Each structure stands twice: as structure tokens, then as C-alpha cells.
Amino acid sequence: MSALTVTYALLYYAAAAILVAGVLARIWRYARTPQPLKIPVPPAPTTRGGVVLRMLAEVTLFRSLYRSNKWIWLFGWTFHVALALVLARHLRYFTEPVWSWVELAQPFGVYAGLAMLAGLAGLWARRFLVDRVRYISSPSDHLMLALLVAIAASGLAMKYVAHTDIVALKAFFLGLIAFDWRPLPADPPLLIHLALVAVLMIVFPVSKLLHAPGVFFSPSLNQVDDARERRHAAGWSARLAPPGR
Numbered sequence: 001m002s003a004l005t006v007t008y009a010l011l012y013y014a015a016a017a018i019l020v021a022g023v024l025a026r027i028w029r030y031a032r033t034p035q036p037l038k039i040p041v042p043p044a045p046t047t048r049g050g051v052v053l054r055m056l057a058e059v060t061l062f063r064s065l066y067r068s069n070k071w072i073w074l075f076g077w078t079f080h081v082a083l084a085l086v087l088a089r090h091l092r093y094f095t096e097p098v099w100s101w102v103e104l105a106q107p108f109g110v111y112a113g114l115a116m117l118a119g120l121a122g123l124w125a126r127r128f129l130v131d132r133v134r135y136i137s138s139p140s141d142h143l144m145l146a147l148l149v150a151i152a153a154s155g156l157a158m159k160y161v162a163h164t165d166i167v168a169l170k171a172f173f174l175g176l177i178a179f180d181w182r183p184l185p186a187d188p189p190l191l192i193h194l195a196l197v198a199v200l201m202i203v204f205p206v207s208k209l210l211h212a213p214g215v216f217f218s219p220s221l222n223q224v225d226d227a228r229e230r231r232h233a234a235g236w237s238a239r240l241a242p243p244g245r
């Protein structure tokens with residue numbers, strides 16, 4: 001077994017453990033954070049079912065972003081939908097046999113790679129071109145965008161410039177899952193792509209990308225607008241007697 005294979009195998013076990021444990025720890029923290037106030041942004045649903053529909057529209061259509069800024073919505077939504085298609089296309093490297101819907105997603109996945117880059121380019125351009133946004137952009141905002149651009153560019157380089165051995169790559173990842181290691185192809189674009197993806201997995205639990213699980217815990221979106229029907233109690237206020245007693 002080459003030193004390269006061992007290095008990437010260990011890197012991926014560590015990255016996967018950090019990603020899963022880190023994101024679970026964050027979700028645990030979000031779930032236990034009290035929501036002391038009733039603050040659903042109006043017009044807000046008055047039933048639980050309504051809240052489910054509201055969250056669905058938020059995570060699939062980015063509705064509140066659409067209302068606030070059409071350009072950011074266009075680039076942000078394009079990037080996220082393209083990312084979902086790219087990741088769906090990638091499932092073929094980790095599953096045997098490949099599910100039929102993953103096979104169907106293959107041709108779209110390639111265009112999605114280009115759309116992902118276009119979306120990222122728009123989101124990044126606004127951090128330079130819009131004064132207000134440039135002023136509040138921190139190095140980490142730029143670094144996360146650079147990381148995602150580099151992952152997409154190295155992926156597209158494998159598709160259009162220097163192909164890698166997909167069969168051997170798949171054997172490597174299925175081997176990692178089964179704890180039966182297989183050699184990793186040593187092509188530079190693949191090694192760069194995989195190293196950057198591992199960096200993404202490691203920084204994800206401490207990065208701004210946590211908005212993905214975090215949106216579900218946003219009180220302004222997930223609360224039912226029933227302040228007049230039910231007393232809202234959270235944290236220390238839950239231990240107090242209801243008013244009027």
C-alpha cells in the first residue's frame with residue numbers, strides 16, 4: 001500500500017469523523033438554545049402545518065432571500081441547486097449498485113458543475129463590487145468562496161482536461177467504507193480535489209456554512225404565530241406561574 005493511499009485514507013477517516021461529530025455537536029447546541037421571545041417574521045403561519053410549508057419554501061426556493069435581494073437570490077439559489085445536483089451525481093462513487101435516480105442525474109451533474117461556478121462567481125463578485133458588502137466581508141467569507149471555487153474548478157478539470165481512473169477511485173472509497181483499503185489513483189487534479197474536499201469537511205462545523213442545518217432553528221422562521229392563543233414560555237420563564245394566577 002503506497003504512502004499516498006494511507007495518507008488519504010487516514011485523512012478521510014479523520015475528516016468524516018470531524019464533520020459528523022462537529023455538525024451533531026452544533027445541532028445539539030442549537031436545539032438546546034432557548035427561544036425566549038415569540039418573533040416569527042410576519043406574515044407568519046398560525047399552525048404547525050403552515051410552519052412546515054414555510055420552511056419548505058425557505059429551503060427549496062430561498063423565499064425570504066428572494067424578497068430581500070433578487071441578485072443575491074439568483075446567484076445563491078443557482079449555486080445551491082447546482083451543488084445539490086453535483087452531490088447527487090457524486091453518489092455513484094460511493095454506492096454499488098448505483099441507484100437509478102443517480103444514473104439519471106449524471107448528464108445534469110456536469111452542467112451543474114458549470115452553474116455552480118457561475119453562482120459562486122456572482123456571489124464573490126458582489127463582495128468586491130458592492131461597497132456595503134465589501135465593507136462587511138471578512139477574510140473567512142473570501143476563503144470559503146475560494147475553497148468552493150477551487151473544488152469546483154479541480155472537479156471540472158478532471159471532467160474536461162485530465163481524466164482520472166474513476167473505477168479505481170470508486171474502489172478506493174468503497175474500500176474505505178468496508179475497511180478494506182484499495183490504492184488511490186495518483187493524478188494531481190484528483191489529489192487536489194480530494195484534499196480540498198477534506199479541508200471543507202474539516203472546517204464545515206466551525207464555518208459560516210453551518211447555516212445549512214442552522215436555518216431550521218431560526219425562531220423568526222420556525223415559530224407559529226399564536227402569541228394570542230398560547231402563552232410562550234422558554235428557559236427560566238417556563239418555571240414562572242402563568243400571568244393572572
Ligand code: HEM
Pocket residue numbers: 083086089090093109110112113114116148151152153154155156158159163164166169173193194197
Ligand atoms: C470525497 C468526495 C468527492 C470525490 C471522491 C469527488 C470526485 C470527483 C471526480 C472523480 C470528479 C470528475 C468526474 C468525471 O470526470 O466525470 C469530480 C467532479 C466534480 N466535483 Fe467532486 N468529488 C468529491 C466531493 C466534491 C464536493 C464536496 C464538491 C462540491 C462542493 C465537488 C464538486 C465537483 C464538481 C463541481 C465537479 C465537476 C462536475 C461533475 O463532474 O460533476 N466534489 N469529483
